[in-house]
Amino acid sequence: MRLDALGWIATAIFSSSYFFRSPRMLRSIQALAALLWVAYGLAIGALPVVVANVIVAAAALYSSLITSRKAAAREAPTAKATLAAAQRRSPSERY
Numbered sequence: 677m678r679l680d681a682l683g684w685i686a687t688a689i690f691s692s693s694y695f696f697r698s699p700r701m702l703r704s705i706q707a708l709a710a711l712l713w714v715a716y717g718l719a720i721g722a723l724p725v726v727v728a729n730v731i732v733a734a735a736a737l738y739s740s741l742i743t744s745r746k747a748a749a750r751e752a753p754t755a756k757a758t759l760a761a762a763q764r765r766s767p768s769e770r771y
Contacts, residue, residue, distance in 0.1 A: 679716065679719050679720055682712060682715060682716045682719065683713070683716045685712060686709050686710075686712035686713045686716055687709075689705060689708060689709040689712065690705070690706060690709035690710070690713075692705065693705035693706045693709065699743060700740050700743050703736040703737070703739055703740040703743070704736070704740055706732065706733075706736045707732075707733045707736035707737045707740070710729040710730075710732040710733035710736060711729070711733050713725060713728075713729040713732075714726050714729045714730055714733065717729060
């Protein structure tokens with residue numbers, strides 16, 4: 677019965693991920709659920725469940741990582757932009 681509970685918890689978490697608006701949060705929740713499904717698959721000896729959910733978890737984590745890196749790159753000023761801003765300031769503002 678406890679194994680069934682693990683499977684149901686994984687299902688509930690995965691299903692709830694669709695209620696999050698943030699794609700990053702959606703992928704993070706899906707990765708967590710997939711890892712729970714991996715644990716469930718290992719516990720019941722179902723290799724297809726394990727393999728499928730390792731792939732899902734890896735894809736979700738990878739896409740979350742890529743998304744967060746792109747967001748950080750958009751937010752961080754580039755070295756050229758920082759230098760250009762410094763050059764636009766008057767000499768008295770630079771120091």
